[in-house]
Amino acid sequence: MLRAKSWILKKHFEGFPKRSDFQLKEVELATLKDGEVLLETVLLSVDPYMRPYSKVIMKEGDTMIGYQVAKVLESKNPTYPAGVFVISAAGWTTHSISTGKGLSLMLPSWPEKLSRSLALGTIGMPGLTAYFGLSEICRLKPGETILINAAAGAVGSVAGQIAKIKGCKVVGCAGSDKKVAFLKELGFDEAFNYKTVGSLEEALKNASPDGYDCYFDNVGGEFTSVVLEQMKKFGRIAVCGAISLYNDTVPQKGSYVQWPMIAKELCMEGFLVTRWDNRKEEGLKALLEWVEQGKIKCPEHVTEGFENMPAAFMGMLKGENIGKAIVKV
Amino acid sequence: MLRAKSWILKKHFEGFPKRSDFQLKEVELATLKDGEVLLETVLLSVDPYMRPYSKVIMKEGDTMIGYQVAKVLESKNPTYPAGVFVISAAGWTTHSISTGKGLSLMLPSWPEKLSRSLALGTIGMPGLTAYFGLSEICRLKPGETILINAAAGAVGSVAGQIAKIKGCKVVGCAGSDKKVAFLKELGFDEAFNYKTVGSLEEALKNASPDGYDCYFDNVGGEFTSVVLEQMKKFGRIAVCGAISLYNDTVPQKGSYVQWPMIAKELCMEGFLVTRWDNRKEEGLKALLEWVEQGKIKCPEHVTEGFENMPAAFMGMLKGENIGKAIVKV
Numbered sequence: 001m002l003r004a005k006s007w008i009l010k011k012h013f014e015g016f017p018k019r020s021d022f023q024l025k026e027v028e029l030a031t032l033k034d035g036e037v038l039l040e041t042v043l044l045s046v047d048p049y050m051r052p053y054s055k056v057i058m059k060e061g062d063t064m065i066g067y068q069v070a071k072v073l074e075s076k077n078p079t080y081p082a083g084v085f086v087i088s089a090a091g092w093t094t095h096s097i098s099t100g101k102g103l104s105l106m107l108p109s110w111p112e113k114l115s116r117s118l119a120l121g122t123i124g125m126p127g128l129t130a131y132f133g134l135s136e137i138c139r140l141k142p143g144e145t146i147l148i149n150a151a152a153g154a155v156g157s158v159a160g161q162i163a164k165i166k167g168c169k170v171v172g173c174a175g176s177d178k179k180v181a182f183l184k185e186l187g188f189d190e191a192f193n194y195k196t197v198g199s200l201e202e203a204l205k206n207a208s209p210d211g212y213d214c215y216f217d218n219v220g221g222e223f224t225s226v227v228l229e230q231m232k233k234f235g236r237i238a239v240c241g242a243i244s245l246y247n248d249t250v251p252q253k254g255s256y257v258q259w260p261m262i263a264k265e266l267c268m269e270g271f272l273v274t275r276w277d278n279r280k281e282e283g284l285k286a287l288l289e290w291v292e293q294g295k296i297k298c299p300e301h302v303t304e305g306f307e308n309m310p311a312a313f314m315g316m317l318k319g320e321n322i323g324k325a326i327v328k329v
Numbered sequence: 330m331l332r333a334k335s336w337i338l339k340k341h342f343e344g345f346p347k348r349s350d351f352q353l354k355e356v357e358l359a360t361l362k363d364g365e366v367l368l369e370t371v372l373l374s375v376d377p378y379m380r381p382y383s384k385v386i387m388k389e390g391d392t393m394i395g396y397q398v399a400k401v402l403e404s405k406n407p408t409y410p411a412g413v414f415v416i417s418a419a420g421w422t423t424h425s426i427s428t429g430k431g432l433s434l435m436l437p438s439w440p441e442k443l444s445r446s447l448a449l450g451t452i453g454m455p456g457l458t459a460y461f462g463l464s465e466i467c468r469l470k471p472g473e474t475i476l477i478n479a480a481a482g483a484v485g486s487v488a489g490q491i492a493k494i495k496g497c498k499v500v501g502c503a504g505s506d507k508k509v510a511f512l513k514e515l516g517f518d519e520a521f522n523y524k525t526v527g528s529l530e531e532a533l534k535n536a537s538p539d540g541y542d543c544y545f546d547n548v549g550g551e552f553t554s555v556v557l558e559q560m561k562k563f564g565r566i567a568v569c570g571a572i573s574l575y576n577d578t579v580p581q582k583g584s585y586v587q588w589p590m591i592a593k594e595l596c597m598e599g600f601l602v603t604r605w606d607n608r609k610e611e612g613l614k615a616l617l618e619w620v621e622q623g624k625i626k627c628p629e630h631v632t633e634g635f636e637n638m639p640a641a642f643m644g645m646l647k648g649e650n651i652g653k654a655i656v657k658v
Binding site for chain 1: 381385546549550553568569570571574580581582583584585586587588589590591592593594595596597598599600601604
């Protein structure tokens with residue numbers, strides 16, 4: 001009988017997650033019933049959303065949530081025969097049993113040469129977030145100027161590259177000079193290190209003196225309060241993430257948004273990628289095509305070893321990754 | 330030669346406007362040139378937007394901005410013959426000369442028995458704000474639940490009545506028991522005095538335990554932070570005004586909006602009624618029809634005397650009016 005290792009949320013995070021908030025646990029897996037498959041995890045994803053959602057949908061003792069690429073070891077479900085690779089939401093675990101619910105096969109057109117890890121990044125949930133956030137929430141049009149923060153991250157780096165494909169001027173900010181250099185390599189028109197610019201307001205004005213039509217916000221908080229003043233009339237703000245707020249013990253406070261929203265008639269919309277679950281295939285195909293054409297580059301920050309999941313997660317929250325943070329079992 | 334009296338912004342407001350910030354001035358009007366008309370003001374409007382816009386578009390010494398109903402005394406412009414009534418943006422003045430630019434005639438179908446003051450309220454800019462804010466920004470659908478604050482004001486009272494016509498459940502809040510009684514008379518399903526409820530959160534939950542599909546926000550600030558937590562998934566927020574913030578000397582601070590916006594996928598949009606200038610006729614006709622059918626009631630708070638403009642304005646900002654605040658010359 002197989003024993004699975006799982007990372008458990010031992011204690012709800014208070015402030016920035018600590019190693020002691022996690023616990024490694026072993027569980028014995030049952031024998032497969034009809035319709036079930038046994039999965040062996042190959043690659044895992046750590047993403048910012050896990051921090052706020054731990055509070056919302058997890059209780060202490062639950063396995064940490066998350067997506068993974070897994071191989072079907074044994075199958076009593078003809079949709080997922082042994083040997084195929086699937087995307088699973090089994091969370092931080094080395095093995096799991098699934099009824100097939102919530103599983104999805106890798107795209108049939110997935111090229112041999114392409115790392116399967118991209119199914120957790122550019123050609124997966126983060127890539128779809130960028131894709132639909134830009135088209136459906138920003139309603140980005142060619143020739144417009146867009147600002148993207150946390151731009152070297154899994155979502156931001158894809159959003160910036162799609163915006164370039166769409167014929168836009170793209171301004172990115174990130175938290176280190178190395179990331180800024182990376183953004184320039186990706187083709188961002190302007191990029192700056194928000195930690196060293198002194199005045200964010202001035203940096204935004206220098207990067208686009210006319211202001212911004214769109215703002216793809218992964219950060220929130222004070223950063224966004226400054227950006228609102230730099231938006232153009234009828235600007236659109238896609239609220240994708242708020243990483244500057246996730247680790248608050250006492251909620252931060254800042255300027256109210258109403259006056260800039262009225263004076264410039266801004267539209268700000270929060271979104272979750274699940275909204276377009278019925279259009280997943282369209283998005284994945286487009287992303288795969290751009291990757292194959294070399295129009296989107298997919299850097300990854302890979303951590304080796306399942307035992308390093310908490311470290312990889314905390315590192316990602318600190319911004320140590322350039323591109324998608326991935327853990328190889 | 331005619332002398333006009335005008336109220337001047339003597340000193341930019343700091344905090345709540347004071348009588349000494351205004352100055353009454355007399356100016357001699359020139360003789361009419363070809364294409365010009367001489368207007369005599371009959372009715373004036375005082376509105377919340379004048380407070381924030383004084384900062385944005387006025388300098389000290391300028392005539393206070395605003396709409397008025399005026400009678401054409403003399404005309405050298407065939408579009409506006411002597412004797413007709415027009416809506417003018419001449420501001421706080423008893424007489425003015427206009428080239429016709431920015432003037433509009435009263436609706437040709439305006440019934441004799443209807444007070445012309447409604448052209449400054451329910452069948453004018455505030456009514457259009459409610460009309461387009463509901464249809465275009467809230468995208469209100471029959472059966473939905475909408476929250477309206479400052480609901481006894483010029484815009485809120487019309488918004489609530491239109492939402493009832495559209496088949497929605499309407500919850501209103503206002504700042505006195507008299508206003509709350511008035512909202513009930515207008516047909517609001519639920520209404521409460523936000524100053525006396527103790528917990529706004531509880532009051533909102535009691536009025537609609539399932540939450541709110543739409544929120545027509547005239548207030549902003551802390552009030553809105555509480556409401557965001559009570560919105561339903563995919564809720565829409567029309568940011569029409571922010572009267573709780575207009576008189577700040579030091580800008581207030583509050584919770585950041587990003588997390589509730591993301592978790593519930595909310596859409597928040599600021600707007601100015603000028604966006605639909607090309608659909609004005611459609612809106613005015615609909616409003617006039619509802620008023621004539623008795624489906625929309627149009628209470629007014631009338632102050633007599635041009636000399637009382639500053640008092641009427643300050644009273645409106647304090648919330649002394651029920652319905653539209655109007656000044657009769």
